[in-house]
Amino acid sequence: MPLSSVSLHPPPALPPTSNRSPPPVSRLPRLTRRRSVLLARAGAADMAAPAAASPSAPTLLEYMGRAGTPADLAVLVAHIQGACKSIAALAASPGNADLSRAKAAGSGAEAVAAGRDAPKPLDELSNEIILSSLQSSGKVAVVASEENDLPVWMCDDGPYVVVTDPLDGSRNIEVSIPTGTIFGIYNRLVELDNLPVEERAQLNSLQSGTRMVAAGYILYSSATIFCISFGAGTHAFTLDRSTGEFILTHPSIQIPPRGQIYSVNDARYFDWPEGLRKYIDTIRQGKGQHPKKYSARYVCSLVADFHRTLIYGGVAMNPRDHLRLVYEANPLSFLAEQAGGRGSDGKAKILSIQPVKLHQRLPLFLGSMEDMLELESYGDVQQKVNPGYEV
Numbered sequence: 236m237p238l239s240s241v242s243l244h245p246p247p248a249l250p251p252t253s254n255r256s257p258p259p260v261s262r263l264p265r266l267t268r269r270r271s272v273l274l275a276r277a278g279a280a281d282m283a284a285p286a287a288a289s290p291s292a293p294t295l296l297e298y299m300g301r302a303g304t305p306a307d308l309a310v311l312v313a314h315i316q317g318a319c320k321s322i323a324a325l326a327a328s329p330g331n332a333d334l335s336r337a338k339a340a341g342s343g344a345e346a347v348a349a350g351r352d353a354p355k356p357l358d359e360l361s362n363e364i365i366l367s368s369l370q371s372s373g374k375v376a377v378v379a380s381e382e383n384d385l386p387v388w389m390c391d392d393g394p395y396v397v398v399t400d401p402l403d404g405s406r407n408i409e410v411s412i413p414t415g416t417i418f419g420i421y422n423r424l425v426e427l428d429n430l431p432v433e434e435r436a437q438l439n440s441l442q443s444g445t446r447m448v449a450a451g452y453i454l455y456s457s458a459t460i461f462c463i464s465f466g467a468g469t470h471a472f473t474l475d476r477s478t479g480e481f482i483l484t485h486p487s488i489q490i491p492p493r494g495q496i497y498s499v500n501d502a503r504y505f506d507w508p509e510g511l512r513k514y515i516d517t518i519r520q521g522k523g524q525h526p527k528k529y530s531a532r533y534v535c536s537l538v539a540d541f542h543r544t545l546i547y548g549g550v551a552m553n554p555r556d557h558l559r560l561v562y563e564a565n566p567l568s569f570l571a572e573q574a575g576g577r578g579s580d581g582k583a584k585i586l587s588i589q590p591v592k593l594h595q596r597l598p599l600f601l602g603s604m605e606d607m608l609e610l611e612s613y614g615d616v617q618q619k620v621n622p623g624y625e626v
């Protein structure tokens with residue numbers, strides 16, 4: 236669906252102001268200055284409230300300037316940032332439910348035949364938004380996206396290669412559950428420049444995760460969070476809706492070495508191997524290396540489950556062959572490692588797995604170092620039975 240054909244319904248008209256009785260002024264709580272500033276920043280303050288203080292924390296663009304991010308890379312990230320603001324607006328718009336519904340039966344057959352899920356209109360729109368902003372950055376040679384069977388070649392002398400899942404968890408949009416965009420950035424392999432374009436595109440996109448120069452995700456939730464690593468720590472920026480800027484709110488995130496939360500779709504318990512069942516049974520009962528009973532949290536939206544794990548610690552997993560190595564597991568593992576955590580397929584570090592196919596799937600485990608090592612010590616944690624589940 237082209238972007239121009241999306242019609243967002245106008246908001247319902249409010250009754251005229253004069254018909255509504257004014258609130259009893261004397262009962263209005265007085266806003267503290269801090270609250271006023273926060274409300275003003277959120278664009279929600281009463282006009283008479285004190286003006287927002289200028290935030291001292293840097294914006295994403297200022298951060299990249301201060302950190303000495305190469306200019307071409309900063310331009311590229313600035314374009315991703317712009318695209319994600321548009322996706323955030325679409326995901327939160329009154330038209331989002333229509334955009335999240337699968338198209339007529341039979342559509343998306345090509346994607347399904349290629350081992351991908353049938354895309355929803357919002358997946359396709361998000362892909363279009365990301366691709367066009369990467370194209371206009373002028374910095375990208377090739378993009379490998381979940382929504383395209385093959386990598387898209389953009390520009391022969393673009394210095395970077397981008398891998399992306401433009402909108403993960405789009406099945407959740409209709410019920411306003413968080414979604415996210417994931418991306419990874421590599422240098423273009425100049426030694427491949429003389430190969431035919433299809434081969435060049437493919438090999439550039441299948442680089443090992445160890446060669447990533449930057450990776451990030453954008454979480455579309457109650458706040459829109461842009462989390463990124465350039466290989467020197469993991470940092471998260473929160474969208475300030477009054478200025479349209481992403482403000483540094485979580486510098487140098489350190490995932491706690493041990494958490495108390497596990498995140499998995501445990502309706503699949505009976506399809507799990509013995510090792511994984513034992514691990515989950517053990518930590519639930521507080522009988523593991525950490526003598527606390529773990530709690531379960533599962534949003535079923537990869538970026539949201541990963542974001543919570545990054546901040547609170549613990550483990551987030553999908554033990555069956557479902558998530559994609561190139562544009563989901565690799566970028567999130569890079570961010571986890573940069574925050575002191577670990578990403579694995581249950582046996583090996585994700586970043587050390589050489590991709591062989593663009594849409595390659597694998598079991599994915601992400602989280603706190605101590606929790607991850609304990610989990611892996613059970614050996615048999617990859618779910619081999621994968622019947623495909625309807626929901």
Ligand SMILES: O=P(O)(O)OC[C@H]1O[C@](O)(COP(=O)(O)O)[C@@H](O)[C@@H]1O
Pocket residue numbers: 352403404405406500535536537538540553555557624626
């Ligand atoms: O059905 P499962 O195994 O719980 O998988 C859920 C996972 O799949 C995803 O929805 C991604 O799958 P899709 O690409 O089909 O949307 C993740 O957001 C989520 O973590």
